[in-house]
Amino acid sequence: MSYLPLEQSELLNDLTALLRIPSISTLPERRGDVARAAEFVRGQLQAAGLETCRLIEGEGNPLVYGEWLGAPGKPTLLAYGHYDVQPPDPLDEWKSPPFEPEIRGDDIFARGASDDKGQTLILIKAAAGLMKRDGRLPVNVRFLIEGEEEVGGEHISRFIASGSELARADAVVICDTEMFAPELPTICVGLRGIVYGELLVAGAAQDLHSGVYGGAAPNPIQALAEILCALKDRDGRIQIPGFTDRVRPPTPEEYEAWSRLPFDENEYREKEVGARELVGEPGYSVFERTWARPTLEVHGIRGGFTGEGAKTVIPARALAKISMRLVGDQKPAEASAQFQAAVERACPRGVTAEWKAIHSGEPSLIDPANPFIRSSAEAMEQVFGKPTVYIRSGGSIPIVGLFDKHLGIPSVLMGFGLPDDKIHAPNEKLHLPNFFRGIEAIARYFEIVGRG
Amino acid sequence: MSYLPLEQSELLNDLTALLRIPSISTLPERRGDVARAAEFVRGQLQAAGLETCRLIEGEGNPLVYGEWLGAPGKPTLLAYGHYDVQPPDPLDEWKSPPFEPEIRGDDIFARGASDDKGQTLILIKAAAGLMKRDGRLPVNVRFLIEGEEEVGGEHISRFIASGSELARADAVVICDTEMFAPELPTICVGLRGIVYGELLVAGAAQDLHSGVYGGAAPNPIQALAEILCALKDRDGRIQIPGFTDRVRPPTPEEYEAWSRLPFDENEYREKEVGARELVGEPGYSVFERTWARPTLEVHGIRGGFTGEGAKTVIPARALAKISMRLVGDQKPAEASAQFQAAVERACPRGVTAEWKAIHSGEPSLIDPANPFIRSSAEAMEQVFGKPTVYIRSGGSIPIVGLFDKHLGIPSVLMGFGLPDDKIHAPNEKLHLPNFFRGIEAIARYFEIVGRG
Numbered sequence: 001m002s003y004l005p006l007e008q009s010e011l012l013n014d015l016t017a018l019l020r021i022p023s024i025s026t027l028p029e030r031r032g033d034v035a036r037a038a039e040f041v042r043g044q045l046q047a048a049g050l051e052t053c054r055l056i057e058g059e060g061n062p063l064v065y066g067e068w069l070g071a072p073g074k075p076t077l078l079a080y081g082h083y084d085v086q087p088p089d090p091l092d093e094w095k096s097p098p099f100e101p102e103i104r105g106d107d108i109f110a111r112g113a114s115d116d117k118g119q120t121l122i123l124i125k126a127a128a129g130l131m132k133r134d135g136r137l138p139v140n141v142r143f144l145i146e147g148e149e150e151v152g153g154e155h156i157s158r159f160i161a162s163g164s165e166l167a168r169a170d171a172v173v174i175c176d177t178e179m180f181a182p183e184l185p186t187i188c189v190g191l192r193g194i195v196y197g198e199l200l201v202a203g204a205a206q207d208l209h210s211g212v213y214g215g216a217a218p219n220p221i222q223a224l225a226e227i228l229c230a231l232k233d234r235d236g237r238i239q240i241p242g243f244t245d246r247v248r249p250p251t252p253e254e255y256e257a258w259s260r261l262p263f264d265e266n267e268y269r270e271k272e273v274g275a276r277e278l279v280g281e282p283g284y285s286v287f288e289r290t291w292a293r294p295t296l297e298v299h300g301i302r303g304g305f306t307g308e309g310a311k312t313v314i315p316a317r318a319l320a321k322i323s324m325r326l327v328g329d330q331k332p333a334e335a336s337a338q339f340q341a342a343v344e345r346a347c348p349r350g351v352t353a354e355w356k357a358i359h360s361g362e363p364s365l366i367d368p369a370n371p372f373i374r375s376s377a378e379a380m381e382q383v384f385g386k387p388t389v390y391i392r393s394g395g396s397i398p399i400v401g402l403f404d405k406h407l408g409i410p411s412v413l414m415g416f417g418l419p420d421d422k423i424h425a426p427n428e429k430l431h432l433p434n435f436f437r438g439i440e441a442i443a444r445y446f447e448i449v450g451r452g
Numbered sequence: 453m454s455y456l457p458l459e460q461s462e463l464l465n466d467l468t469a470l471l472r473i474p475s476i477s478t479l480p481e482r483r484g485d486v487a488r489a490a491e492f493v494r495g496q497l498q499a500a501g502l503e504t505c506r507l508i509e510g511e512g513n514p515l516v517y518g519e520w521l522g523a524p525g526k527p528t529l530l531a532y533g534h535y536d537v538q539p540p541d542p543l544d545e546w547k548s549p550p551f552e553p554e555i556r557g558d559d560i561f562a563r564g565a566s567d568d569k570g571q572t573l574i575l576i577k578a579a580a581g582l583m584k585r586d587g588r589l590p591v592n593v594r595f596l597i598e599g600e601e602e603v604g605g606e607h608i609s610r611f612i613a614s615g616s617e618l619a620r621a622d623a624v625v626i627c628d629t630e631m632f633a634p635e636l637p638t639i640c641v642g643l644r645g646i647v648y649g650e651l652l653v654a655g656a657a658q659d660l661h662s663g664v665y666g667g668a669a670p671n672p673i674q675a676l677a678e679i680l681c682a683l684k685d686r687d688g689r690i691q692i693p694g695f696t697d698r699v700r701p702p703t704p705e706e707y708e709a710w711s712r713l714p715f716d717e718n719e720y721r722e723k724e725v726g727a728r729e730l731v732g733e734p735g736y737s738v739f740e741r742t743w744a745r746p747t748l749e750v751h752g753i754r755g756g757f758t759g760e761g762a763k764t765v766i767p768a769r770a771l772a773k774i775s776m777r778l779v780g781d782q783k784p785a786e787a788s789a790q791f792q793a794a795v796e797r798a799c800p801r802g803v804t805a806e807w808k809a810i811h812s813g814e815p816s817l818i819d820p821a822n823p824f825i826r827s828s829a830e831a832m833e834q835v836f837g838k839p840t841v842y843i844r845s846g847g848s849i850p851i852v853g854l855f856d857k858h859l860g861i862p863s864v865l866m867g868f869g870l871p872d873d874k875i876h877a878p879n880e881k882l883h884l885p886n887f888f889r890g891i892e893a894i895a896r897y898f899e900i901v902g903r904g
Contacts, residue, residue, distance in 0.1 A: 219750060222750055228673075273660065295662070301754065309477075312538075325662070358761065393663065
């Protein structure tokens with residue numbers, strides 16, 4: 001790299017080593033790998049020249065901490081990322097194994113390449129490059145890298161809520177989002193919140209023969225289908241009373257900015273989504289539907305016999321994993337309660353339906369006029385040579401809401417993923433030119449913030 | 453046994469040995485066990501003193517054949533049973549392992565105890581007892597025991613349709629149904645037909661992140677739920693156009709007979725079904741709903757992430773196993789086509805839905821006035837000391853329709869199962885007094901038919 005004294009081959013070695021660790025936080029049997037990934041990240045912070053690099057243990061997966069506070073009078077940035085990843089299934093759809101990183105063309109393919117190991121390393125390597133070049137950083141930086149982002153981030157939530165000195169900063173910088181399009185510098189100023197849980201429907205005391213009891217016994221799968229259909233109509237309108245009351249529409253400035261984004265809906269449908277037709281609430285654009293409207297999605301469903309062949313059973317139970325994405329002023333606890341009440345009303349006779357919330361996060365919106373945001377836009381423009389666009393993301397990074405709530409500081413979401421990175425899906429990848437340019441952009445951001 | 457020179461301990465030894473073989477026809481990996489069960493049954497026929505005992509190999513699982521044709525001028529009975537069983541899952545709900553038979557009280561617990569290994573042995577042991585006592589049988593008997601009843605019975609269907617000499621008989625006798633209540637001799641004169649298949653719903657080209665794409669991408673689980681709800685309303689009324697056109701109501705005689713059956717709906721709901729409420733079409737009794745009305749039931753559903761914790765995915769596909777039970781003059785091929793057409797109409801935009809029929813069977817009704825039926829009623833009354841009741845079963849034994857269609861002969865369904873046998877469910881059992889009395893009842897039936 002010309003801007004920083006870093007070798008691409010060494011950067012790739014470190015990226016590959018981190019991607020090899022199957023640190024899937026949702027699977028209890030991967031606890032050892034999660035610990036290995038934490039230790040690897042700690043080593044990276046140490047090697048970058050940061051100080052007091054250590055694991056913060058507690059209930060759950062360790063936080064990784066490192067700091068450089070040698071710029072008195074300058075702002076302090078809290079650099080956040082996560083070293084845990086989503087499960088890789090369905091495994092048979094991966095072209096190369098999810099934990100054996102493979103470079104094909106300009107991309108590196110592995111689970112976590114984009115979300116968020118690659119982007120976490122961008123933050124660390126930016127500091128490493130500046131330290132190597134200058135022997136110091138232009139700003140104060142604290143790194144706080146967690147290992148539970150994909151399972152609700154309980155540990156870091158408690159840590160932030162506890163008011164620890166180690167989280168004291170003027171702004172957060174996060175690389176965990178994507179650029180709107182290749183080569184288009186992008187800052188994300190809005191995230192949806194989330195409530196995620198399980199809905200368990202129970203009928204008879206045990207599985208029953210569908211010939212003998214079919215016509216009299218309740219069927220929990222059918223009942224679950226009825227509940228799902230009662231909660232959302234065929235056009236995608238959520239039918240939970242009160243649910244959308246706190247939804248705030250985007251500002252006129254946002255509508256105007258979004259209208260200028262390069263976007264071909266047909267290409268998006270065909271190449272990104274890969275579906276014959278897009279769906280969702282009538283009367284809203286794709287940007288509104290995915291960034292500024294709440295959703296209700298079933299992530300998984302299970303019940304009865306689904307093996308090869310035939311089994312004529314009426315199952316005793318059926319289960320669905322469900323989330324709601326929240327926007328505007330929606331509150332996770334309130335949304336969860338509204339959902340539960342709607343489920344109770346929709347539950348057919350003969351069965352019971354039990355809702356168990358697993359995790360949640362507040363939606364968040366950041367003011368584009370904030371000076372830390374403006375500095376990041378400047379850094380991005382220097383590296384990519386184009387004006388930075390402001391977008392929202394439909395995804396949820398609940399920690400952003402907590403930084404706002406408990407620390408009162410803005411989060412700067414500088415994303416280097418691309419729309420076709422397939423995060424959470426088979427064949428996740430990271431565009432390597434973005435990896436290298438991301439490192440430079442973050443280094444420049446540190447310099448601009450340090451310039452004051 | 454006083455009526456036949458058979459030792460209970462030896463009968464139990466043979467029953468236990470057969471129940472130990474996990475001959476699950478729906479699981480390809482159990483093919484070896486299926487073959488072992490076939491060979492065991494062949495050995496039982498041989499030991500009973502029958503002739504030309506052999507396996508009839510062909511595409512699929514072997515048929516087991518044995519005959520005794522030494523009574524010229526007497527009728528010939530075709531004794532049918534099956535040695536294959538349903539899968540035992542969910543395994544963790546079994547009190548003792550499904551293939552380690554355990555006697556508790558008067559019952560033997562194992563997969564297949566009632567359906568249909570125990571009842572198949574009743575037929576064989578009746579012949580064995582008579583042969584041992586008399587050195588001959590009072591009627592001609594051909595045994596034809598199949599190994600694919602739980603997966604559609606393709607092999608025996610082809611065999612029967614081929615017009616083989618080995619199936620030539622005057623009537624069929626089958627032990628694969630249940631007594632209406634303990635101690636109440638019962639003959640089943642009606643069976644529902646079935647169409648069983650898989651419905652596969654496909655959306656995007658791959659799993660998608662629900663944050664990024666939620667609100668725009670189609671969700672196949674939601675779509676599958678919408679299809680299921682379009683096909684059957686919340687009251688259990690099937691909404692497939694034309695589907696019920698060929699349904700025939702029971703005769704006034706049947707209604708009258710059913711009204712005299714000992715039946716407590718609340719006890720049935722609580723002890724047999726184990727549900728808080730019974731469901732099904734308004735305006736029909738439980739007997740009508742389970743014996744004389746068609747059903748549409750989901751047996752299993754699968755899609756997306758259902759492991760521990762949370763994964764925020766919009767899955768690319770979802771699958772359901774579905775059957776329709778048919779009554780009266782409904783035709784499986786027509787019902788399947790009507791289903792498929794209704795699915796096409798109900799399929800939401802953005803997804804495709806593909807129906808794949810796996811197996812089917814015709815419904816059947818047998819005239820209670822048939823002399824072979826009257827003889828069986830007489831045999832049952834002699835053993836149980838009560839008038840025999842005529843009922844229907846909601847289950848499907850497709851082979852009965854084929855015996856009628858291709859051989860033109862009636863099937864006599866003498867069942868020795870009990871309503872709480874939990875066939876197709878965890879903790880399946882057979883009531884041992886019924887096993888022993890069933891052997892005697894079948895032996896007496898052979899004698900009464902042979903008496904002419």
